[in-house]
Amino acid sequence: MTLKMTPHSVCSKSCGLGFMKIPQEGQPSCCFHCILCPERGITNETDSDQCMECPQSEYPNMERNRCLPKTVTFLAYQDPLGMALACTSLCFSVITAMVLWVFVKYRDSAIVKANNRTLSYVLLLSLLFCFLCSLLFIGHPNTVTCILSNISFAVIFTVAVSTVLAKTITVILAFMILRPGRIMRQLLVSGVVNSVVPICSLIQLIICGIWLGTSPPFIDIDSSSEPRSIIVECNKGSVSAFYCVLGYLGFLALGAFSLAY
Structure with a gap:
């Protein structure tokens, strides 16, 4: 009995793992190129x-x-940047708290009274919370921290800037009180200037309420920016509302600077 052998020939070596075959144009199917996967x-x-x-x-x-x-990455307290930001925030918070303690201890002194004691307390407290709220941007983000970090940033900074605006208006009224007339004196003595802070803060709260009601901040997972990492971050939600918040803060800061100038 005679066995017939079917000839088998190839003109290319086998493609190993991680490679795929690309046929050579005009050649038999056994001829191909091996290229690395994309x-x-x-x-x-x-x-x-x-x-x-x-x-x-x-x-x-x-x-x-x-x-x-992929590894999940975010701004953690263990990272050098996160640790530096946290230490800076805590250091400035301690300094602000010490200044506030001095103001409270010497609240009956002429210097504290001349600087509008109430507005000074509000300004120092708002600055203290401004430094502390930056800690919300560090660590693994979640829905609560995403909302709190953005809203607290907006409202607390608004309180701080509006307090500076109120103190600036107080200085202007103090200079204008030398002019004839009792209106400026009544405005300065009655403490109407202090209402600038709650009014400005209320406007910012309304803007933040619209922000939360339309498109609030949420957790965003970015798996395409880094090839080997998944970045977990807070998405601002409504970009228009976010810029309205920043624009209002800029408007208050510009107003305070213009009046002071």
Whole structure:
């Protein structure tokens, strides 16, 4: 009995793991090129005709033969930047608290009274919370911290800037009180200037309420910016509302600067 052998010939070596076959134009099917899989592709078998794409939460290894899980990254307290920001925030908070303690201890002195004791307390307290609210931007973000960090930033900074505006108006009235007339004196003595702070803060609260009612901040997962990392961050939600908040803060700051000038 005679056995017939079927000849088998190839003109290209087999493509290993991580490579895919590309046929050579005008050549038999056994002739092909082996090319490395693209950035997000892998192959886990030899002589593969196409590469498989890794899921969004994974990335291919250097050999392009398996997918590895991405690391979740965010601004953590253990990071050098997070640690530096946290230490800076706490240091300035302690300094502000010490200044506030001095103002409270010597509240009956002429200097404290001349600086409008109530507005000075409000300004120092708002500055203290301004430094502390920056801690909300550090650590693993969640829905609560995303909302609190943005809203507290807007409202507390508004209180601080509006307090500076009120103190500036107080100085202007103090200079204008020398002119004839009792209106300026009544405005200065009655404490109407102190109402600038709650009015300005209420306007910012209304803007923040509209922000929360339309498109509040939320957790955003960015898996495309870094090839081996998943970035967890807070999305501002409504960009228009966010810029309205910043614009209102800029308007108050510009008003206080213009009056002081």
